[in-house]
Amino acid sequence: MPDTEFHSYHSQEKWQDRLLQPIECTSDNAWLGKGYYFWYYYEDAIRWGRNSKCKTGRYEIYKALIKNENILDTVFNEEEYNFWFKQIEKVAKTIIKKTNSRPTIKEINEYFKERGTWLELKGILFQDIPMNETILVVGLYYKKRIQLVLFDFDNIIKFEFIDEGAC
Amino acid sequence: MLNLKELEKRLDDALAKETKESLTSWLMSKRFKNFITGSGEGEFDILLSKSSTLSDSNRAVVKDLCQSAKIDNNNRLAEAA
Numbered sequence: 101m102p103d104t105e106f107h108s109y110h111s112q113e114k115w116q117d118r119l120l121q122p123i124e125c126t127s128d129n130a131w132l133g134k135g136y137y138f139w140y141y142y143e144d145a146i147r148w149g150r151n152s153k154c155k156t157g158r159y160e161i162y163k164a165l166i167k168n169e170n171i172l173d174t175v176f177n178e179e180e181y182n183f184w185f186k187q188i189e190k191v192a193k194t195i196i197k198k199t200n201s202r203p204t205i206k207e208i209n210e211y212f213k214e215r216g217t218w219l220e221l222k223g224i225l226f227q228d229i230p231m232n233e234t235i236l237v238v239g240l241y242y243k244k245r246i247q248l249v250l251f252d253f254d255n256i257i258k259f260e261f262i263d264e265g266a267c
Numbered sequence: 268m269l270n271l272k273e274l275e276k277r278l279d280d281a282l283a284k285e286t287k288e289s290l291t292s293w294l295m296s297k298r299f300k301n302f303i304t305g306s307g308e309g310e311f312d313i314l315l316s317k318s319s320t321l322s323d324s325n326r327a328v329v330k331d332l333c334q335s336a337k338i339d340n341n342n343r344l345a346e347a348a
Binding site: 169 | 282297
């Protein structure tokens, strides 16, 4: 991800008013904790909207222009990927050793922010579970399903509605 | 650009300072808050059995958490009224 800016896509239910900014995901099971989640590929945003943003029967897709600064790229950057998984294992091993309890996704993410004080980290680009019905070869997950989490709005240059559809 | 060495150093420093007590307290406070968020209205009383393996400092943490949960719930009730 060498560009200084890149696009990514945010899926949400369609409500009466258009969004002016992404909605924060606060689920305990969100891969990288509380944050604003985006899809790297437009087709993944569509799939997510169709399958998981159905409360109102219709979904919307927003396109964001993201400033690539202080974002940990664990997908395309080998050094950052190696760094990331090493830190996760280090924290998890310490928690298990000292408390005899395995940390949850939420706890690992909060440890980095709160105890590691990684406050300058603005977001993480990461590879989601590689299941994807849009792949053309049965069982060969040659195309990564990539998500971006941002921890605040600082890196969002532009955020605009681009599409909607029925669930 | 992120300074990975600096991030790692800060994390290593934090991990090096952790004790069984500090990490258990931190984890307990996370899990307790999570439990409170998903529970209903009311108050909490601490009920620890005599055979509890909690250390004195972690008993104190649980007491504090119960107290703050009580305050939070009272605030919630006041806001709802």
